[in-house]
Amino acid sequence: MPLLLTMTALGFSGYAALLPVAPLWAVRGGADTVGAGLVNGVLMLFTVLTQLFVPGALRRWGWAPVLVTGMLLLGLPALAHGLSDALGPTLALSAVRGLGFGVLTVSGSALVAELVEPQHRGKAIGAYGLAIAGPQVLFLSAGPWIAEQLGFWAVFAVAALPAAAALPAVGLARMLDHVPAKQGRAPYRRLLRPMALLTGVTLAGGALITFMAQMSSSAGLTALALLLMSVIAALARWRIGALSDRHGPSRFIWPLVLLTAVGMAVLAWAVRDPEATAAWALLAGAAMVGVSYGGLQNLTLVVTFHAVSRPHYGPASAVWNIGFDIGTGLGAVVVGMVAAGTSFSTALLIAGAISLLTLPLALRR
Numbered sequence: 001m002p003l004l005l006t007m008t009a010l011g012f013s014g015y016a017a018l019l020p021v022a023p024l025w026a027v028r029g030g031a032d033t034v035g036a037g038l039v040n041g042v043l044m045l046f047t048v049l050t051q052l053f054v055p056g057a058l059r060r061w062g063w064a065p066v067l068v069t070g071m072l073l074l075g076l077p078a079l080a081h082g083l084s085d086a087l088g089p090t091l092a093l094s095a096v097r098g099l100g101f102g103v104l105t106v107s108g109s110a111l112v113a114e115l116v117e118p119q120h121r122g123k124a125i126g127a128y129g130l131a132i133a134g135p136q137v138l139f140l141s142a143g144p145w146i147a148e149q150l151g152f153w154a155v156f157a158v159a160a161l162p163a164a165a166a167l168p169a170v171g172l173a174r175m176l177d178h179v180p181a182k183q184g185r186a187p188y189r190r191l192l193r194p195m196a197l198l199t200g201v202t203l204a205g206g207a208l209i210t211f212m213a214q215m216s217s218s219a220g221l222t223a224l225a226l227l228l229m230s231v232i233a234a235l236a237r238w239r240i241g242a243l244s245d246r247h248g249p250s251r252f253i254w255p256l257v258l259l260t261a262v263g264m265a266v267l268a269w270a271v272r273d274p275e276a277t278a279a280w281a282l283l284a285g286a287a288m289v290g291v292s293y294g295g296l297q298n299l300t301l302v303v304t305f306h307a308v309s310r311p312h313y314g315p316a317s318a319v320w321n322i323g324f325d326i327g328t329g330l331g332a333v334v335v336g337m338v339a340a341g342t343s344f345s346t347a348l349l350i351a352g353a354i355s356l357l358t359l360p361l362a363l364r365r
Helices: 002-018 021-028 033-051 054-061 063-075 077-083 087-115 118-149 152-159 161-175 188-215 219-247 250-270 279-306 310-341 344-356 359-363
Strands: none
Touching: 002 021, 002 063, 002 077, 002 087, 002 118, 002 152, 002 161, 021 033, 021 087, 021 118, 021 152, 021 188, 033 087, 033 188, 033 310, 054 063, 054 087, 054 310, 063 077, 063 087, 063 161, 077 087, 077 152, 087 118, 087 161, 087 310, 118 152, 118 219, 118 279, 152 161, 188 219, 188 250, 188 279, 188 310, 188 344, 188 359, 219 250, 219 279, 250 279, 250 344, 250 359, 279 310, 310 344
16 A cells, blocks of 8 residues: 555656646647647546556556556657747647546555455555545645746646556555456446546536636636645545445435535626635535545545445446546636636536436435
């Protein structure tokens, strides 16, 4: 677990640093709102496409080649961003980084299931979630500020950290002797419910991460709101794991779906005036979405692994991560397109309504 958590923290540092900054870099190069939304949309598209093939790649080549290749693909292209702020090269580099991020996400969550027994899996997912959330707490909120104060190159350097994660990846791979052989078809129908629930909340989170800096009238307020959302999401993902182990995940899912919709409505009200963001409402809405964003990540992953046996941990991890990244990508693209034609306030209300559509799934046991 220490090697897995180290690899995860370095990998997600690179991912989180560029998530809010790469769209700003494209805007500096002349991209409009739609173009800015496409930057993270392309990242998530190639992440999802890669995730489909990671379980098969692990069976064919083993842990070490797949993990090391993924870390290098995620980290090294970040340095090339500084060569051009044009939209085309920015999208191309996002695509390459998406290949690496697809490897990191599927292999990381599958390794949690491999390393930890089911009765303690909620706590282990909580620890894994902290390794993911720690970098996001730091870099999602501070990334735009670092770019503004120190320059974009400082962010690109941080975004190259996943390349260093190749070292713990090699150490972790040497300790693993189990690469599951394919045994029949994974029960994908059982996995659709947690995947859809996760997609609903990550659509909201992806929209906020991508556009918070553009829809807020204050850079300081943007940083504070993203920091608050990230910290609360990390705490929720960590603490709800023990509750899930004790009481089961289902009773906590539907209240968090409702909280997502309420939080997005509050945020929509906060940004209704582009020149004067309502600070208290922005922070309150970010906190609400933070609770559901972190909590549902843990709970849906627990439900996902409960639904399958060990030979299918890889495909189950892929399905869960695809739900996460489809939501994040749709949040960036859909909200960008709606905001370009109407306003960010309207776009956030629509994103909240989409999240609310998953409530019937949340009420099912």
